Amino acid sequence: xxxxxxxxRALRQSEDLNTAILNxxxxxxxxxxxxxxxxxxxxxxxxxxxxxxxxxINENVVDVFMSQSIRKQARGALAEIKKTSASSMLGKTLNxxxxxxxxxxxxxxxxxxxxxxxxxLTGVLRDVSEEKIAERALRRAQKMEAIGQLTGGIAxxxxxxxxxxxxxxxxxxxxxxxxxxxxxxxxxxxxxxxRATALTKQLLNFARTKPADAKPTDVNAVISGxxxxxxxxxxxxxxxxxxxxxxxxxxNIDPGDLEDSLLNLAINARDAxxxxxxxxxxxxxxxxxxSNEDSYRS
Numbered sequence: 001x002x003x004x005x006x007x008x009r010a011l012r013q014s015e016d017l018n019t020a021i022l023n024x025x026x027x028x029x030x031x032x033x034x035x036x037x038x039x040x041x042x043x044x045x046x047x048x049x050x051x052x053x054x055x056x057i058n059e060n061v062v063d064v065f066m067s068q069s070i071r072k073q074a075r076g077a078l079a080e081i082k083k084t085s086a087s088s089m090l091g092k093t094l095n096x097x098x099x100x101x102x103x104x105x106x107x108x109x110x111x112x113x114x115x116x117x118x119x120x121l122t123g124v125l126r127d128v129s130e131e132k133i134a135e136r137a138l139r140r141a142q143k144m145e146a147i148g149q150l151t152g153g154i155a156x157x158x159x160x161x162x163x164x165x166x167x168x169x170x171x172x173x174x175x176x177x178x179x180x181x182x183x184x185x186x187x188x189x190x191x192x193x194x195r196a197t198a199l200t201k202q203l204l205n206f207a208r209t210k211p212a213d214a215k216p217t218d219v220n221a222v223i224s225g226x227x228x229x230x231x232x233x234x235x236x237x238x239x240x241x242x243x244x245x246x247x248x249x250x251x252n253i254d255p256g257d258l259e260d261s262l263l264n265l266a267i268n269a270r271d272a273x274x275x276x277x278x279x280x281x282x283x284x285x286x287x288x289x290x291s292n293e294d295s296y297r298s
Contacts, residue, residue: 028125034082036061036075039120048108048127051101061123067097067105081114081121090114098125107132139260154232157199164192199228216250219258219283226259230281233266237276245284 028045032038038056046053049065056064062074080087090112098108111124168185223244231240262281269279 028123028127030061030065030123030125032061032121032123034078034114034119034121036078036121038064045125048125049098049100055101064101065098067099070096078121085114087112098127139257154199154203157232158196161192161196161199165189165196168192203229213256214252214254217253217255217258218248219251219253220244220248222255222258223262223281223283226262229263230266233263234270234279235276238270238273239276239278241278241280243280243282245282247285248283249285 028048029042030038030045031040038059038061041049041053041056046056049056051064062071062078066074077087077089081090092111094110094112096108096110097105098110099105106127106129109126109128113122113124114120115122168189171185172182223242227240227242234240266279273279
């Protein structure tokens with residue numbers, strides 16, 4: 001009896017400790033069955049999802065806490081876990097779109113763990129909304145720095161272009177200096193003005209702030225379109241080389257984000273090659289699966 005009482009006390013102490021850890025955790029912790037039925041939530045999870053415990057118990061976690069865009073994938077993962085007690089989603093940090101009780105969506109990181117004879121799932125969730133805002137602010141600052149780096153080269157280009165335009169207009173203003181065909185001077189001035197327009201448009205497109213818009217994108221086309229800015233972001237001592245795959249797949253990305261990344265990488269490469277060198281940009285198709293995914297983690 002004494003041993004039994006000691007065991008009971010130890011169990012209660014262990015349960016009290018677990019409860020204290022769960023209640024004090026600064027991450028959301030949700031326990032469900034392998035079917036997704038919610039069994040319990042810690043206080044921080046209730047704060048994140050802006051709900052009460054009574055509202056969520058016995059509800060399906062996919063229906064109430066997952067955004068519409070990922071529900072199909074989440075149900076498939078639960079079905080796989082129930083059938084095989086395994087999934088590529090277990091034990092990894094997953095970037096998801098979670099949903100509060102009022103329907104508002106927010107970015108979150110989720111880690112799923114299977115335990116207690118493979119019948120229960122625990123999800124540890126963290127709201128990363130503020131981090132995403134900080135990341136966007138950092139990218140904006142980096143973009144402004146990149147534009148500052150480009151200013152010198154672009155100002156030089158504009159000076160040359162304006163010189164061509166002004167020179168030809170001066171010829172047209174002095175008939176005694178022009179040939180019998182003034183259209184030649186107009187053509188040269190017009191082409192120079194179009195070059196200036198294209199350069200200005202590229203710079204404005206790069207500088208503008210817009211919400212992320214991931215869509216099927218031709219990466220080669222993005223690289224080719226920004227090649228002039230890339231060339232101006234490096235010194236004359238740095239040679240640019242491109243090796244773009246002809247059968248490249250489309251990528252579901254935001255083209256603007258790719259342009260930002262390429263320009264920042266070019267500037268960093270230039271700064272790392274003070275004595276000059278070669279900057280090579282290449283594209284190719286890669287299949288990433290469980291056998292090689294670790295090689296591509298940043």
